[in-house]
Amino acid sequence: MKLSKRGEYALRTLINLGIAREVGRPLVRVAELAAAEQLPVKFLEQIMQVLKDAGYVESERGKFGGYRLARPTNKIVIGEIVRLLDGPLAPIGCVSQTAYEKCSCPDETHCGLRMLMLDVRNAIAGILDRYTLFDVVEVTLRKMRRDGIAPPFSQPAPAARSRRGSAVVHARLRPVDGIIHQLLTDYSI
Amino acid sequence: MKLSKRGEYALRTLINLGIAREVGRPLVRVAELAAAEQLPVKFLEQIMQVLKDAGYVESERGKFGGYRLARPTNKIVIGEIVRLLDGPLAPIGCVSQTAYEKCSCPDETHCGLRMLMLDVRNAIAGILDRYTLFDVVEVTLRKMRRDGIAPPFSQPAPAARSRRGSAVVHARLRPVDGIIHQLLTDYSI
């Protein structure tokens, strides 16, 4: 159930572009984006083209050019990015909502594996289609600020006082929700 | 987030072996198992070896040989089968519980992608490690019987009267659970 490097790099870079915007420096060069996550520059250039063609980022060419998000972060759904780079979320084609493919089993309506994998696909989509770049950037920035770490692409650094060691006791997790949800609703961090 | 053909074939075949046992004919030849799901015989032979080496099935050699389950179905957890054939459930190594791998990101504890993918991995494992072959065989057999379809490997056929068209109104789905859970607790099918 792997996410490819392309997908991973795309998401990491989009998160960084979201942070960059939040921090007041929306336009970032590919070289910087690659350096921030230690990615191969040329490989990331390819990925940025895909993101651009799909309308998630836009670019300035020439000297002092770079990439910026083409939409507000809350209009970039994580699941869509994964689908763009890695294809359907569903583990098998016959349970995909966006790219259904008939499977080879003799009777799809009585296939136990299909029912199970439908649950899996719904669980995955339930997370990846529920959260947007906004949510991920939000929790990332909060965690960084809580721990006094300067977000990337910041002007010098906002001199946040360190609160290391102040272990936050997290609220009891409802099974349907996850860590992202918990962190989003936990205003102590 | 794909399941490989090897994993898919392994699960489909284990389900069939579970049905075969339920139907009173636990030992089934590879050729039959392959035919039942239209799989390449030699490929399935490889997969059966893996399942055998891992202790999920056992074999009889020679004429009238075949494979049978080596454990009760409720002792075969689906997630374990997927891990055996396809590797860890986690989308990225740094959120795997069974095969953690450090990722290349500069700061794992403040990585928003990691938090998100941890939710995804927990959602997947929450399903695949929750259900056993017993559950999947159970819902499959119930659905088949409800619709008057003879399970594979049956002696002639138990003359089940057809109830096609009697559409069952399913109970409202609680978000945390899925179709398998619903079908398992729905005694009308």
Added chain:
DNA sequence: CTTAAACCATACTAGTTTAATGTAGATTAA
């Protein structure tokens, strides 16, 4: 108008994985 810094477009590739197939052997029941 030249140059350097950036994005853009395509092609190429080494290595791995996937989904098989092929060949030969060992075991067992009849």
Added chain:
DNA sequence: TTAATCTACATTAAACTAGTATGGTTTAAG
């Protein structure tokens, strides 16, 4: 002895992955 079956291991074609290489085009600034 034979036919049916599992077992073992080798081979393979195609696709995929994660890049690398090469040479553009655009733009700001001197």
